[in-house]
Amino acid sequence: MMSNLSFVTPLALWGLLALPVIWWLMRFTPPRPQTIKFPPLRILLSLRSKEETPDKTPWWLMLLRLAMAALLIVAVAHPLLNQSATSNQTSGPLLLIVDDGWAAAKSWSKRQDTLIGILEEARAANRIVTLATTAPTLSPSTLKAVAAGDALSTIRATTPQALNTDRLALLARLTQQKPDAASVTWLSDGLDAGSSSAFAQGLTKLYGNTITALTLDSADLPLAISRPTIDGADIKITALRSPAAPNTAVLQASASDGRVLAELPLDFASKTSVTAKIDLPVELRNEIQKISIASEHQAGATQLLDDRWRRKTIAIQTGSAQEAAQPLLSPLHYVSNALAPFADLHEPATAADLKAELDAGLSMLVLADIGRVTKDTHDLLKPWIEKGGVLLRFAGPRLAAATDDLIPVKLREGDRNLGNALSWETPQTLQAFNDKSPFSGIAIDDRITVSRQVLAEPDIDLSEKTWSSLADGTPLVTASKEGKGLIILFHITANPDWSNLPLSGTFVEMLQRIVDLAPAAGSNAAANASAATAEDFAPHLVLTGNGELVSPTATLHSIPASKFDTTPASAQSPAGLYLRGGQERAINLNLGETDLAPITAVPLQKRVAPESKELAPQLFSAAALLFLADSLAALLLGGAFRRRSQGPSLAVLLALGTLLILPPQKAKADDQSDMAAALETHLAYVKTGNAEIDETSERGLKGLGLVMDDRTSAALGDPVGINIETDNLVFFPLLYWPVTENDQAPTDATLNKLDSYMRNGGTIFFDLRDSGGDFGSGSATGEALKRILANLDIPPLEPVPENHVLTRSFYLLKKFPGRYEGGPLWVETQDANAASNNSDGVSGIIIGSNDYAAAWALNEKGEPMNALIPGSERQREMAFRVGVNVVMYALTGNYKTDQVHIPALLERLGQ
């Protein structure tokens, strides 16, 4: 194996011709002298005759500079040192076969360097080259032999495709066209793809024993991900790995504007596949456009999500044509308002509209008080539900009178009236949701009452079908599975006629759970939908081999909607996003574990392609070193070092020596941290032990500190993480405590410390970090908080009342949003009779649930780190204002309380 040196830009080598000129120039340019003003110049001038002036640069300096210039010129020419990769046959035509599928994309530049090395060698040997690529192309070109120089420029312009290689198709073309070749080199992507041995045999049949198969280092084998699936509220992804590929990777879900929404570390633990779940709030999950493996940059490790993954379409119909003049009485008002944030809502006016929507793959249909659907509609609905549609029905006078069979349970005729003049019974409240019910965990407002309902016939499987029931056990929500779909019935109306449930937040949460159950839009679209075929799916963005989305070329054709779901990724229909009106569909590479099997046995001369070595960096650094040496030499010749007395340098040496000898002083670190904490006002957070939460807390408080610096006169130091068991709390006015689910009750010593901290004016801000949670509602963090506070002497708490100081300590606030909106903030009651155990009139404890630190957290660039839910800039601003108010409240104590009374004081003074 011989090695050769090739240059990427050989023209730059002409610059070497300039070296003699540089030499000649430098010969007469002596180093710059040191200039000194000198009074007795007259005396010096009298010595003129004795001084001969050698004005030449010393030869070694000249040599140094010439070497530097030569190195720079050669480095600019970008030399590559490559080991010879071709077979021993070094003359005659060369057939160069390149795998350019997605698997080659990961290390494409390395491959290109290898190919350039091979082609440079071919050019030196004056060989002609036939270039063949294995990924399918739209129009396969004829295999033509060209000069090696032309092949070089072709290779430089070639990019990998987002497709599987099709080596057998190339073999067929080779067999048909039979390009002349004295030797064959095949740079494979290292994957078997089920065809490597057949391909190799075919090649051997065509060209005999002149074939070399090259592979790269096995660490360059790719990772891939297979088609994601929905698992409950999570997206489940299986990542695939060829053996010997890297063992760890990072999975990224990103939005269409490139924002990274989630990152998951993957650890294959030497297995070939690993499953990961992306758990995101619905609103963020809906924004995911692409899931990819961060370090791979190739199409196989990229999966596109279309709107079937995010958008859910819901149609709503009602039996009574309600007048728009009284929207609050409309049965649809509450349903549509509850569903609007989570899905696309439509109200099909006619049966034809409904049919079109069902055909397009409606997710969910809401029928409010429709007793009997028409025969046609029934025939449409039935198969739609079988295929996975969710039918949600609300009762009402019409349904009570007569029903069809699209209901989950048999109903008694008529309805049941509770709590009216003719009834003994009082309006019923709801029973807590069963664990098996999809509603389990939703907090029930105890003000919800049901005064009228339709009743289910007692049945053996009634309890199984019941998702929610009244306090007396009669079912309120029932559901049954039909095929893949669901029929759900609320035994009350969708408006407040029969119950005030639709007025409550519980109703919204219940509907949200139901929407989560509904399939994504279009996933159950009718395959033979005739109306929809009118339009085709046009390519919108296509995936490159590097896993990037680019605009498609004009040569791509659109795909008929009827065939779309069965279309695999191919040259004609490359992986990418396709649009059809407002509908978005993705075509992805469909990879399985077998696709990542490496080439094992090929009956060819097999070699690992030697990597061509980049010499430019070494040359550049050598030139830089020479430059440093030259600068030193110039200083030396200028006499810069001779005049320096040895005193200072000796002192520097001594100082350095002392620094090295002296051990770092570690003693009294505790005192020092206390002193640092006492010298400046710091916000503090409790370290939970969970690195992610701690980082969020730290960054959150830092972000809040920046805002405080900007807007208020409070100058805060960097936030301090506190180990609640060991650290001293007395220095911190406010302690932010993110509660995690696993928090246990603190020790007695810690409790005493917390107690005295609160008594002496400290404020602890507990954050349950739980959307919409309330610490009474039994959420996991709420339970943890109860455990923490169980043995602490806590005064009575109340949600922040209207005129509380917290609402006006800096900003005027009505709500207290953080990352989530809506969770209340609890403080000690301000009631004068209540035994407040705090000395300064500031509540010693504040309990919030909106994950405040996540809303405040800013990254290094000062940009917010976390998306807000529901998320608007206004919400972030309000979150910061909440923070400012809380800090001001903790810092200023009862001064602000007094400010609240200023109007009253002024009035009294006036009298």
Place this chain on the structure above:
Amino acid sequence: MLSQRAEQLSQSLPPLLVKAERIAATVILGVHGRRRAGPGENFWQYRNYSFGDSTQRIDWHRSAKSDAVYIRDNEWEAANTLWLWSNAGPRMDFKSHLASETKKHHAQILQLALASLAIRAHERIGAIGSHNRPAHGRIALRQIAEHCETPNDQPLPKPTQLQRQSAAVLISDFLDDPADIKSALTPLAQSGVRGHLVQIADPAEETLPYSGRVEFLGLEFPQRFLASKTENLRGAYAAAYQAQRDSTKQLAARLGWSFTVHRTDQPLTTCLLALHAKVSNA
């Protein structure tokens, strides 16, 4: 324009004066007494009242102790004139890395210290080349200081006719052509002045402590000298410099003047003491 300059002057004047006076205060003032009775401040003798003496001169204190009437005589102290001159040319504006102040600074402080000393001895002082007449007191000191600040690139004093028997102190680096120095000093000596030459030298001027490739620039005229190996020049230079100094020294000896060398890396007090002795003994 003038007022501006005056302001600049007043800004730089005090430190220079103060420093000069501080140095002068460390030197005990020599007596310029004439060793006979005459107008003066110091007690010389008591003598008996004799006819013709003014009754106002009777020392009643002394006379009351005895029967005789005494008159108190003071020693006659006649003031002499000290002429001062220092080189303020561009050549004096030089400070090498070995010295802490420029030669000019040293020369001026030395000059003002001498002036200050002379004033305390009630001598008259005057600056050679100044249009002010020699005068007594702090006014004269101010005039000298003012004259120091006047831009003046005369490397040598102008030939002036001075009073006989007066003293002159000339401070310069005396790096001019020996012939020029001779022609400038001879007229002064001919007028019967006792002269004292003070050569202010920067240590770098004596030793040429440079090495390597150095380009030397002149301070008076735009001439340059490029030395590629300065260290090789050192010996020849030192010899030439010494020759220059010797020629000035010989000139001083011939004129009967004194010659003192002050290096700017040495304390001024030493030089001032030596000078004081020379001026007051002469």
